[in-house]
Amino acid sequence: MGPTRRCIAAWGLMFAAMLPVAAQAQQKKVVIYTSNESTLNDLVFAAFTKETGIAVEPVVAGSGVVIRRLQAEKERPLGDIVWGISRSLLQTNKALFAPYASKNKDAIPVEYRDPADLWIGNNLHLLVILQNTKILPADQGPKGWNDLLDPKWKGKIAFTDPANSGSAYTTVTMLVDLWGGGDAGWKKVGQLFRNLKVLNRSSLVFQGVGNGEYPLGISLEYAGPMWAAGGAPVKTIYPADGTLATMEGVAIIRNGPDPEEARAFVDFVNRKDVREMILKATFRRPTRTDLDLATLPGGLPPIGSLKMLSYNEDAWTDKRKETLEKIKDLLQESR
Known part of the structure; x- marks a missing residue:
């Protein structure tokens, strides 16, 4: 084999070796069933993808619609996360969720998280x-x-x-x-x-x-x-x-297809700097107790x-x- 052919063959082997890595990178995603409107979804999903490289595939609907979809899919879930639904809905449907102790749970009062870590609150x-x-x-x-x-x-x-x-x-x-x-x-x-x-x-x-x-x-x-x-x-x-x-929160869907990416999103969405970003852009009162509302936009009364x-x-x-x-x-x- 001549030098040119050996070079071409070597490049071919390198490209073939890279394909699985590229394919794997392209497959990093998380499917989020969200009841939030586009202002919040777009802000958080863009920041999450920029930081982690995990693409977000949103499914947007009212919270009642979201829960009915989860119930219909419980034998074979298509989503990874449910986000932006009330504590009442989270609590009554916790059999659909997988436990995960978020890295940020200690900053959130116990009344805003499930004792078994099946859901955690984000907003009040x-x-x-x-x-x-x-x-x-x-x-x-x-x-x-x-x-x-x-x-x-x-x-x-x-x-x-x-x-x-x-x-x-x-x-x-x-x-x-x-x-x-x-x-x-x-x-x-x-x-x-x-x-x-x-x-x-x-x-x-x-x-x-x-x-x-x-x-x-x-x-x-x-x-x-x-x-x-x-x-x-x-x-x-x-x-x-x-x-x-009233509280709304986030939960990981039991047996969802992307559990690692789902856990990354739960940690991200309750992080202090992310909560400040959300408050400044969308005026949502956080469940975290370590943000000073008096110094942040919105003029939210205590x-x-x-x-x-x-x-x-x-x-x-x-x-x-x-x-x-x-x-x-x-x-x-x-x-």
């Missing part, structure tokens, strides 16, 4: 009312939940279908308790439903308020400062009659300055199925 969301002050002047909006029962708001309050949203389910059940519990509480919730415009996804609520399609929306805290920072005339109302801080309601999350989680049926019936009656 306060339930708030959003107001578009261009179409409804700032001083003419509601002060609290009870004000939303006024018939003048019929069709003017955007809300997410509780079947598709863990936070919407929490809002409804919180209001049942606030308004007396039992039949009395459900009667007032039925009054509220007559004023609501029920939408399929949480993002449609704050988009609708921010764009001026609806004067009011029942939503989560971060949406107000996020839209206001973008120039929208959105005011965040912390209800005078009280609110809750929880201690607000009226916070008690809420038996475990009890409402245990009867979630029958409660969703009752909510569905009440919504149909209110149409």
Whole structure:
């Protein structure tokens, strides 16, 4: 064999040897089922891929839809991570998750993580009312939940279908308790439903308020400062009659195809510098206790300055199925 052919053959062998390595590198990915909107997804996924080289394949849907998909796939999971769903949904579906003790767990209070490390909290969301002050002047909006029962708001309050949203389910059940519990509480919730415009996804609520399609929306805290920072005339109302801080978190799907990459994402998304990045860009209140909100953007008030309601999350989680049926019936009656 001449020198040229030997050179070509050597290069061929080197290229062939490199192929498995290149193929393996290309296969590093993580499939994430997320209920977060694109602003947060794009920010975090891009930063994660840049740092780790792991590509993210997102599947975006409301939290209820995400959970139903996980349940349908439980014998052969196609995803690796579920991210951005409520503690109630995480807790009631923990049989679908694999245990993992995140490197950042000690910075997060025990009430925001599963004792067996099947899920861990990322964000705390306060339930708030959003107001578009261009179409409804700032001083003419509601002060609290009870004000939303006024018939003048019929069709003017955007809300997410509780079947598709863990936070919407929490809002409804919180209001049942606030308004007396039992039949009395459900009667007032039925009054509220007559004023609501029920939408399929949480993002449609704050988009609708921010764009001026609806004067009011029942939503989560971060949406107000996020839209206001973008120039929208959105005011965040912390209800005078009280609110809750609800948690959402992340979990690794049991028997998912990419467990190593899934663990890397769980560690990444709760790291202190990543939480600061998320707060600065999207105004999500972290579960971590070592971030000083007073020095970070958003002007989020300390929880201690607000009226916070008690809420038996475990009890409402245990009867979630029958409660969703009752909510569905009440919504149909209110149409």
